Each structure stands twice: as C-alpha cells, then as structure tokens.
Amino acid sequence: MSDSSQPLYAAREPIFPRRVKGLFRTLKWWIMGVTLAIYYLTPWIRWDRGPNLPDQAVLVDLAGRRFYFFWIEIWPHEFYFVAGLLIMAGFGLFLFTSALGRVWCGYTCPQTVWTDLFILVERWIEGDRNARVRLWNADWSVRKLRLRVTKWVVWFVIGLATGGAWVFYFADAPTLMRDLVTLSAAPVAYTTILILTATTFVFGGFMREQVCIYMCPWPRIQAAMMDPETLTVAYRDWRGEPRGKHRKAEPETPLGDCIDCMACVNVCPMGIDIRKGQQMECITCALCIDACDDVMDKIGKPRGLIDYLALSDEAAEQAGQPARPIWQHVLRPRTIVYTVLWAAFGLAMVYALFIRPEIDLTVSPVRNPTYVVMSDGAIRNTYEVRLRNKHGEARDFVLTARGDPAFGLSVEGDAFARVTVPANETRLVRVYVTVPGKSGPARRGQSDVRFWVQDSLNGDRASVSSIFNGEDAGDG
Amino acid sequence: MADEKRFDEATGQHTTGHSYDGIEELNTPLPRWWLWTLYATIIWGVGYTIAYPAWPLINRATGGFLNYSTRAEVVKENAAHEAANADLVTALVSADLSGLDPASDLHRYGVARGGAVFRAHCSQCHGSGAAGAKGYPNLLDNDWLWGGSVGDIMLTVRHGIRNEQDDDARWSQMPAFGEILSREEIADVVGFIPSLAQSEGGDVSLPGAQIYADNCASCHGEMGLGDREQGAPNLADAIWLYGGDEETLNETVTYSRFGVMPAWGPRLREEDVRAVSIYVHALGGGE
Numbered sequence: 001m002s003d004s005s006q007p008l009y010a011a012r013e014p015i016f017p018r019r020v021k022g023l024f025r026t027l028k029w030w031i032m033g034v035t036l037a038i039y040y041l042t043p044w045i046r047w048d049r050g051p052n053l054p055d056q057a058v059l060v061d062l063a064g065r066r067f068y069f070f071w072i073e074i075w076p077h078e079f080y081f082v083a084g085l086l087i088m089a090g091f092g093l094f095l096f097t098s099a100l101g102r103v104w105c106g107y108t109c110p111q112t113v114w115t116d117l118f119i120l121v122e123r124w125i126e127g128d129r130n131a132r133v134r135l136w137n138a139d140w141s142v143r144k145l146r147l148r149v150t151k152w153v154v155w156f157v158i159g160l161a162t163g164g165a166w167v168f169y170f171a172d173a174p175t176l177m178r179d180l181v182t183l184s185a186a187p188v189a190y191t192t193i194l195i196l197t198a199t200t201f202v203f204g205g206f207m208r209e210q211v212c213i214y215m216c217p218w219p220r221i222q223a224a225m226m227d228p229e230t231l232t233v234a235y236r237d238w239r240g241e242p243r244g245k246h247r248k249a250e251p252e253t254p255l256g257d258c259i260d261c262m263a264c265v266n267v268c269p270m271g272i273d274i275r276k277g278q279q280m281e282c283i284t285c286a287l288c289i290d291a292c293d294d295v296m297d298k299i300g301k302p303r304g305l306i307d308y309l310a311l312s313d314e315a316a317e318q319a320g321q322p323a324r325p326i327w328q329h330v331l332r333p334r335t336i337v338y339t340v341l342w343a344a345f346g347l348a349m350v351y352a353l354f355i356r357p358e359i360d361l362t363v364s365p366v367r368n369p370t371y372v373v374m375s376d377g378a379i380r381n382t383y384e385v386r387l388r389n390k391h392g393e394a395r396d397f398v399l400t401a402r403g404d405p406a407f408g409l410s411v412e413g414d415a416f417a418r419v420t421v422p423a424n425e426t427r428l429v430r431v432y433v434t435v436p437g438k439s440g441p442a443r444r445g446q447s448d449v450r451f452w453v454q455d456s457l458n459g460d461r462a463s464v465s466s467i468f469n470g471e472d473a474g475d476g
Numbered sequence: 477m478a479d480e481k482r483f484d485e486a487t488g489q490h491t492t493g494h495s496y497d498g499i500e501e502l503n504t505p506l507p508r509w510w511l512w513t514l515y516a517t518i519i520w521g522v523g524y525t526i527a528y529p530a531w532p533l534i535n536r537a538t539g540g541f542l543n544y545s546t547r548a549e550v551v552k553e554n555a556a557h558e559a560a561n562a563d564l565v566t567a568l569v570s571a572d573l574s575g576l577d578p579a580s581d582l583h584r585y586g587v588a589r590g591g592a593v594f595r596a597h598c599s600q601c602h603g604s605g606a607a608g609a610k611g612y613p614n615l616l617d618n619d620w621l622w623g624g625s626v627g628d629i630m631l632t633v634r635h636g637i638r639n640e641q642d643d644d645a646r647w648s649q650m651p652a653f654g655e656i657l658s659r660e661e662i663a664d665v666v667g668f669i670p671s672l673a674q675s676e677g678g679d680v681s682l683p684g685a686q687i688y689a690d691n692c693a694s695c696h697g698e699m700g701l702g703d704r705e706q707g708a709p710n711l712a713d714a715i716w717l718y719g720g721d722e723e724t725l726n727e728t729v730t731y732s733r734f735g736v737m738p739a740w741g742p743r744l745r746e747e748d749v750r751a752v753s754i755y756v757h758a759l760g761g762g763e
Binding site: 008012214369372373374376377414420430437 | 481490492503505506507508509510511578579583603604605607614616617618619710713714715758760
C-alpha cells in the first residue's frame with residue numbers, strides 16, 4: 001500500500017469559528033434572541049378562558065385531548081387545522097428556499113440557533129478562535145479542566161432549560177414547575193426533560209455541523225427547491241481570483257481582490273471554504289459575508305466579494321454589467337405560486353376557524369339492523385349522535401329531525417329529546433327516529449333526514465344530514 | 477481486480493481500492509461516530525434480547541431478565557380498571573334498577589359494561605346488534621314475550637327460558653295442535669289470526685274464529701294480545717318471532733314452538749347480570 005491509504009471512517013475535524021461583526025451577525029443575534037424568547041416564555045403567558053378551562057395561552061393537553069392557542073381551542077376532530085399548519089409550514093419552507101436558499105437553515109433552525117448559543121458560551125469561557133485552538137492542542141491541565149468543566153456545566157444548564165421549557169407546553173406551567181422542583185411531577189416529565197437535555201447538550205456542544213451534514217434530510221432535498229434565480233451566499237470568483245497576498249512588488253499577473261486571508265473560512269461554523277463554490281454543507285448563515293466585507297473595508301476594496309448572489313447574474317457580472325435588482329429574483333412564477341398556495345391554505349383555515357360553531361354534532365346511523373319494526377308496525381331507525389359542548393359550562397341541547405313530517409325523534413332515556421352535555425365535553429346519545437307504518441319514509445327505501453341540535457340557552461344551532469332507511473332498504 | 481488504493485488527481489479524493497471494469501470507487505469517509513452508533517445499536521440489541529422475551533426455544537421463547545409479558549400488562553391494566561370501577565360495581569349490585577336515572581353515571585356504566593357482556597354472551601343468538609333472528613327475539617323493538625321492564629329482563633337473564641337447569645326459569649309450552657285439531661281446522665284458525673291485527677277481536681265471521689276462541693284464547697287472549705305471565709305472544713301486533721305468513725303459522729300451530737334460553741345467573745357475575753339487563757332495557761324497547 002502506498003501513502004494514499006485513507007481509512008473508511010474519519011474523525012470529526014474540530015471547528016473553531018472566529019468572532020465576527022457585521023450586518024448579518026447582528027441580524028442573527030436578533031433572530032436568536034426573539035426565537036429563544038418565544039420558545040422559553042410562551043408557556044408562561046396566561047389567558048383567561050373562564051372557570052372550568054385552563055388559563056395557559058398555549059397548551060397541548062394530551063390527556064384531555066385539547067389544544068389551546070390563545071383564543072383558539074382545537075378538539076381532536078379538528079386535527080385538520082394542525083395538518084393545515086404543517087402544509088403551510090411546508091409551503092413556507094419551499095417559498096423561502098426557492099427565493100433565498102437555505103435561510104431557514106442559516107437563521108432560524110433550532111440546530112443553528114442553539115449551536116450559535118453554545119459557541120457564544122464557548123467563546124466567553126475559552127476565548128476566541130486562536131485561544132480555543134491552543135486549548136484544544138494543549139495537554140490536560142488544571143486550567144484546561146476548569147475551562148472545559150465550566151463550559152460543560154453552562155451547556156448542561158442551557159440544555160436543562162431547553163428540555164424543561166418543552167414540557168411546560170403540555171401541562172400548566174406554574175403547577176408543573178412547582179411539581180418538578182418538589183420532585184412530585186409525573187415520571188414522563190422527567191424522562192422528557194432528561195432526553196431533551198441530553199440531545200441539546202450533545203447536538204449543540206459536540207455534534208453541531210454533523211447534525212446538518214449527516215442527520216438532517218433537508219440539505220438533501222433543498223436542491224429541488226432552488227434554481228439559478230435563487231439568491232444564495234456565494235463568492236465572486238471572477239473578482240477575487242487569482243487570489244494572493246498583495247505585496248509592494250506587484251507580480252507579473254495582476255491579482256484579484258481576494259487576499260487569501262482565510263477570514264471567511266475561520267468564521268464558518270460549518271468549517272468549509274465558500275470560495276470553492278456552493279456546497280451541501282453550507283447553511284447560508286452569511287457570516288463569511290460579514291467577515292469578508294470587514295476585510296475589504298480594511299484594504300480599501302469594494303464590499304461584496306462574498307455576497308448573496310443569483311447564479312443567473314454571473315454571466316452579466318463577469319461582463320462588467322450590474323446584477324439585476326433583488327426583487328426580480330424574488331418575484332418569479334415559482335415563488336408567486338408558492339405564496340398563493342401558502343396564502344390559500346392560510347385563508348381557508350382562517351375561514352374555517354371563523355365559521356366553526358360552538359356546538360357541534362356527528363351522527364352515525366346504526367346499521368345493525370338498518371331498521372326495526374315496532375309492535376304497531378311503525379319503522380324505527382337508530383342513530384348514535386355525539387354532541388359536543390365547547391362552552392365552559394354545562395348546556396342543554398334539544399334535538400330534532402327534519403326532512404319529512406312523519407319523522408318523530410326520541411332520545412333514549414329522555415322523553416323531551418333534551419340532552420345535557422357537561423362543560424367542555426362530548427356526550428354520545430342513542431337517538432331514535434320513528435315513522436308510522438304506512439307513511440312515505442316507511443315505504444321508501446331511503447329518505448334524507450337532517451338532525452338539528454339547538455342550544456336551549458342561546459339558540460345556537462347546528463345540523464348534520466343522514467339517511468333514514470325504510471322497509472325497502474334491506475334486511476330488517 | 478486491481479485492488480490498488482490510490483489518490484485520484486481529478487477529484488482530489490482517495491479511492492477505496494474497489495474497482496470493476498475499470499470503474500473505481502472513491503472513498504468518502506463516513507464519520508467515525510456513525511460507526512460507534514452502529515456498534516452501540518448492536519450492543520443495545522443484544523442487551524434487549526437478554527432483557528425482554530426474544531429467543532425462540534422449542535415450545536416457548538426466552539422470558540428475559542425483566543420478566544416482561546404483554547399478558548401480564550393486560551392483567552395489570554384489567555385489575556387497575558376493576559379497582560377504579562369498584563365503587564360503581566358496588567353501587568350497581570345494590571341499586572334498585574327500576575328507578576335508575578338514565579342520565580346517571582351508574583346507568584351509563586351499566587350500559588357500557590352490559591354492552592360488553594352482551595357481545596360476549598348474548599350476541600351468538602340475538603345478534604351483535606340485538607336484532608335477533610327467526611326464533612330469537614329482536615330486543616330492539618317494544619314487543620316483549622315475558623315483559624320489558626328492567627326487572628322482567630333481569631329475571632329472564634338470570635333464570636333463562638324453558639331450561640331444566642333452573643327451577644325459576646320462565647316456563648310455558650304451547651300444545652302441538654297437529655295432534656288436537658284437524659288440518660282443515662288448523663287452516664281455518666291460521667286464516668283467522670291475521671284479522672286480529674286488523675280489528676279488535678278479529679273477524680268473527682271467519683270460520684276460524686270459534687276454533688280460536690276454543691283453543692287459543694285461553695293463553696293468547698280473546699283479543700289476541702298475548703299473556704306475559706306465560707310468555708304467550710301478542711298475535712295482534714306487527715311482530716312475529718317465527719314469521720306471520722300462512723305457511724309459517726301453519727307450522728307453528730301444527731308442531732308448536734319451544735324456544736329456550738340458558739340461565740345466566742350461575743354463569744355471570746351479579747354485576748354482569750344487572751349490567752346486561754340495563755343494556756337490553758336501554759336498546760329502545762325498555763318499559
């Protein structure tokens with residue numbers, strides 16, 4: 001074997017991103033602050049819903065099968081709202097990726113945000129890039145141990161807070177906090193916190209870019225959403241090359257603007273060289289733009305050697321013409337289609353949310369048997385009706401069946417077809433529709449019947465249609 | 477095969493040494509932690525098969541160190557449910573069922589529990605929807621041979637019908653009139669019976685009217701309304717247990733019928749007898 005022997009498995013190359021200042025770094029600090037604040041603080045927002053309902057603004061009540069979001073309350077049968085939100089999130093991701101490349105990855109992905117936070121902690125404790133490289137290479141000493149342990153403890157606390165915040169979305173936050181502290185919370189709460197603490201600690205502290213490169217599927221499918229018009233972080237190689245250190249004595253061939261200072265490489269959290277072109281590893285966090293702009297300012301060259309670029313502008317720029325304005329890249333049929341689809345789903349959901357009644361029923365006809373003959377020859381159909389009361393107090397509902405004057409409705413166990421449904425609950429009742437033996441619906445095979453439910457307190461109504469089976473319908 | 481690992485100038489990558497028809501495989505090293513993850517899952521897998529039932533033996537599988545079994549889980553869950561419902565069961569066994577409020581939790585529990593009992597023990601004859609079949613009464617309608625109050629239903633469930641194992645079983649027997657009446661007389665009375673449903677007391681001008689009065693009215697009543705004391709069916713309503721057509725009625729009168737039902741009192745727990753009675757009573761025909 002020659003010197004070209006290389007193992008099939010490689011250890012991770014440590015990355016020590018250098019501190020950087022600039023427009024995009026500032027933007028990322030803000031986004032980090034806002035997203036983390038939303039994540040940690042949302043469960044603590046209170047929202048008064050009345051005496052019998054929880055007062056937490058955002059709450060996923062798995063045991064009670066309810067999802068509360070401020071003034072919206074989602075019941076299990078309305079799960080399509082969640083599906084709709086996921087579809088909107090999907091189209092939103094398509095839209096932003098086709099217009100601006102991997103902005104999700106670079107700015108708002110939790111992996112990016114928490115890694116950024118962990119690197120910030122690392123820099124506070126161990127120093128900037130050069131100090132960290134030295135510490136990495138140094139032999140173990142009391143100082144190295146102290147710095148490492150301090151860093152790990154802070155990371156662990158962040159991880160604990162992350163896992164801890166997660167469980168507050170699933171229970172009343174103040175109560176759960178008290179239970180957690182007094183060690184009386186449910187085991188599943190501790191298990192969840194433990195797992196999320198571990199994943200946060202490992203993913204943010206040690207795995208970092210490995211998660212993006214080897215574990216996340218999104219980098220593999222993003223290419224389908226990008227095209228030459230997509231704005232993405234790139235290096236103007238026609239301006240930068242040939243790169244080299246500018247010295248007083250100019251060489252024969254004139255050098256490009258890139259002075260090969262490695263600033264773009266040193267700040268990269270993914271450990272890549274953007275000058276090699278678009279790579280799967282690049283999350284377009286734009287920190288190399290900040291780093292390069294800083295250097296260009298210092299050496300008196302125009303900014304933008306590394307910049308948000310569209311591939312379609314490259315030919316024009318190489319010919320010395322200016323790039324087309326950003327809006328021309330962003331506004332194109334593809335992004336418009338994504339926006340329209342996204343908005344259509346959003347509007348449909350808002351509409352569905354507003355027409356949603358406070359009372360609701362589902363009717364499932366009992367088909368075993370399809371009908372029953374009574375002793376006087378009357379034909380009776382049975383229906384299982386589930387009534388839902390979304391109010392914070394018990395309500396009385398009155399049921400009626402319309403569609404044919406012969407329909408007579410009765411409820412098992414109640415002479416007045418009146419059903420009391422407890423607050424924020426459903427009730428399943430057995431409902432009978434009976435017609436006289438020789439009437440139209442009794443002789444017909446099937447007749448339409450519509451069940452109406454009326455709230456006897458405020459007169460709210462809801463209805464559902466079903467089928468009444470007569471004697472021609474089949475087996476009695 | 478040229479198993480030579482080399483550095484590939486064009487791609488700047490090493491090769492693995494695998495080549496076929498001159499096509500070589502480039503080596504893009506997998507992260508080493510990935511390999512560790514694989515080893516960790518193998519170790520986990522081995523540990524799992526030791527801790528949980530896994531390895532098949534000749535007539536069973538290894539039990540695992542944790543002694544886990546899904547059957548034991550079910551038993552535990554059942555016991556937990558029994559314990560949780562203990563108060564309701566106690567109340568059910570002591571309650572006066574005839575006065576039970578249909579909106580009460582106890583009634584709802586009875587219907588739910590009784591439904592399970594019914595599907596396990598009663599549906600074989602009466603059908604899973606309780607609609608019955610020829611000779612097996614439909615429990616959904618409001619026609620009852622032995623009474624439709626919850627107490628009557630409970631008595632029927634507990635002791636059964638025409639079975640010799642239980643002295644308190646509902647008992648009656650219609651004579652086989654094939655040995656008593658002539659074929660013509662039977663045909664006449666079968667011709668008369670449908671008229672009971674059309675007018676009160678039936679059409680007395682029919683030749684079968686007198687035969688009915690002499691032979692049938694003592695049990696089924698002059699008006700044909702039946703007698704629940706002896707389980708004699710109502711002949712004036714729209715419901716026929718075996719069928720109301722001429723041929724079937726002829727058969728019934730000639731040979732009689734003898735429907736039986738087992739006594740469930742000795743087989744079911746007291747709370748189950750009561751629950752299934754509540755369930756049947758709440759199927760739409762309860763009195």
